[in-house]
Amino acid sequence: MHFESVLTLSDVLKRPVFQKARVVAGKNGLNRRIRWVHILEVSQFDTLIHGEEMILFTGINFQSSSVSPVSYLQKLIELNASCLCVEMGYYFDTIPKEMIRLADQHDFPLIALPAGIRFVDITQDLHSLIINRHYHMLKNLENLSREFHRLTLAPKGISNILKLLYQRTKSQIIYVPLKGKAFLMPSLDPGEQEELLDFIRTKLRLESSSETHPIPYSWPYKQKTILLHPVRAMGQTWAFIGMLCEGKPAEYDCLILDWSSLSIAQDLLRKRYIEERRLHSENVWVDDLLRKRISEEQIRYHLGTDYKELKDLKSLVCLIEIRNWNEIELEPSLDVHEFIRYDFSLMIRSTFEQYGFRPFITINNDRIAIVAFDRKPAQPLKPRFRQVVASIQRLGSGEKMGLSLNIGAGQSYPGFTHAHLSYQEAGQVLTVNTSQQKTFLFYEEIGVFQLILNLREEGNILQSFVHNYLGPLIEHDRQKGSNLLYTLKVYLDHDGSKKEAAQHLFIVRQSLYYRLEKIKELLGDNFMSPENKLALQVALRACQLFYPELLAQQAEETDPSPQ
Incomplete structure (x- = not known):
């Protein structure tokens, strides 16, 4: 990577404060990352570390604890700590062979520190270094963002963004649009390139059917790691941009992909706006x-x-x-x-x-x-x-x-x-x-609205039909302020079920009986005959077009004495 945002144990051991330190086990793990430094003297620490921390300890807790140094080390390995630094002299004359064997087995660095070394010097030195690197990483990203933005305003914006991304990361860059041809920077052998793209497309199909979508996507590929970020705009994914990392992706890798995806989205959106204006005129x-x-x-x-x-x-x-x-x-x-x-x-x-x-x-x-x-x-x-x-x-x-x-x-x-x-x-x-x-x-x-809407164009035919079947109810509702028309609609919509109609109208059944009697009085005793029922249902649908205010649903309170 061109910008070294990752701090490894190998880098740390070159610091003056570690001049007299010795690596006694796990030498194959010196490329492990150091995110932070903890002094950890307790035996129960499951929730105290997040992973990739350098652990400093003297071993004082083992004098009174039933926990053995080996089990302590095993727990650190399980929690993905970066290494263990043991101060020699006071509580450890030598590091137990069991610890050395376990550390070598997991390539977990075990470091012996000289007696009298001050842990505060180590934490101050490394924390300053970590914070300083993080600050420079953000400054680098800020400068890169300005470069990306400048490139989106020039011809071949996406191509130039991918070239700049490659120059800054020295990693294989991958661009996969949903429409169009994929682009790799630098180009690979055709067979190797197609194999890589097939792998990515297969993974994307699997991710699309998954309920969880961690962003960016991260997949192991031939001793490397593919990091892929969607290019999104207006709530849709238009492409994917990714890189092939040598090891485990760092925070810088994720951030730089995020920023580059935003810049590409801006470039795509600008081009789509231009195209939209052209299409509008055409x-x-x-x-x-x-x-x-x-x-x-x-x-x-x-x-x-x-x-x-x-x-x-x-x-x-x-x-x-x-x-x-x-x-x-x-x-x-x-x-x-x-x-x-x-x-x-x-x-x-x-x-x-x-x-x-x-x-x-x-x-x-x-x-x-x-x-x-x-x-x-x-x-x-x-x-x-x-x-x-x-x-x-x-x-x-x-x-x-x-x-x-x-x-x-x-x-x-x-x-x-x-x-x-x-x-x-x-x-x-x-x-x-x-x-x-x-x-x-x-x-x-x-449904029947197809017929009603076409009949509406035929002058007064439909209005006459509505008034012939529903006129008395419409006039009664207007004069008395009642809801007989809506009551009839609900009653017919529920196939004449008085229980369901009353529940839908939020009234007691006695109130519904009263309304139905009034409807029968106005429309005639046989208003529920098959022919009349069908005609009333059609008329009610037509009424919704002519008099929608009379059929507006009202959540009524239970009223034992309706109009």
Whole structure:
């Protein structure tokens, strides 16, 4: 490593304070790291050390303790201490052979210190050295961060970042984008390079199915260690950057990978923003497609070579409505329209691509329309599409964006021909969601609302139907302030179960009986006949579109004397 942030026992033994020290066992472990120094004279210390510490002791506790020096040493080895330094003279004339044998067996350095050496001199010297190295490590990282940032503003930003990373670490650098060709600095023999990349891809597949994801990833590979860090932006992983370490990775290795991944993410994000602006200007034709104002020949012209692939794929239209459009709070320098057009649409595009869709986006104020082509037809479409929507909802509703989204999708159709139909269907899903407490996603899920919404365009037919079946209840609720309309809906939704309906309405059963009698009085004795029941259910669904305020759910207190 070009910057030596790791302090090893071999380095420590060269210090003046260790001039008269002798290594009596474990000479093969002199490359062990020293993170800190502890004076440890107690026999029970399971929670007192974290690992990679130099332990100083005189052996005073063995005069009165039943714990033997060998068991003390065994415990240090188990807790991953770096070495044991024993002061000779007062409590140890010689180090027991059993300790030497155990230390050699585990390559655990055992160091004899001369009598009278002051432990405070050792701790002061080494702690100053450790802290000073840590300070220089942070300064080095700070300078490196500035270099990374400068490189992201120049051409070939990622390539130059990888070169600088190699120069600073002298380790094999690995860059694996999710899209595109992997890059190694320096290059390896083709066979060796492919073997390394296959190993990494296999490990990443296993990690993706694991519930825990320690970052950075660390895997042993041919007497070395692969350290791999994800390059993330906008809640998604776009690539991985890693290095092949000679030994166990140090803190410096993890930090430098973290900083380089951030710089690469900035470079990727900048390029994606530029691409998003270009796509926005090019995709004006998408709005014409959704409104059936463009010919197949014009579509072929706009798409170029992509047309041949896309015309044979299924596509559907997704509409995203931003409910709190007028309440979005951004930094003073940011415009809401710019934020939605570029920041949010970039996140949407990346999410669709992540799950195997090719998106084309157009934006009209608070509505974003996406024509999504399914590039993975062998895999079920709807589960992947639900994952897309869940990701967009999660990212959009987070603290940084704070968006309230209404999302709906039309049916999927082959090619471009029926995109306008899918667009209309997606709009109907949004309409239903606005009037419903339940949220639908696909057009196929809205059931009888498909019929109702199409009938709504036929003048007064649907309104007349609603008033014919529900008019008396609507007038009674308006005049008396009662909830008979909502009571009927809940009663029918629970298949006429009085117990379940009363529980849902938060009223006692006697109150429900009273309401049902009043409903019977207004609608007639046979309102629960099969034909009337079906008509009432359809009318209630239509009523949700015309008079949503009358069917707003109210959690009522138990009332023994309802209106």
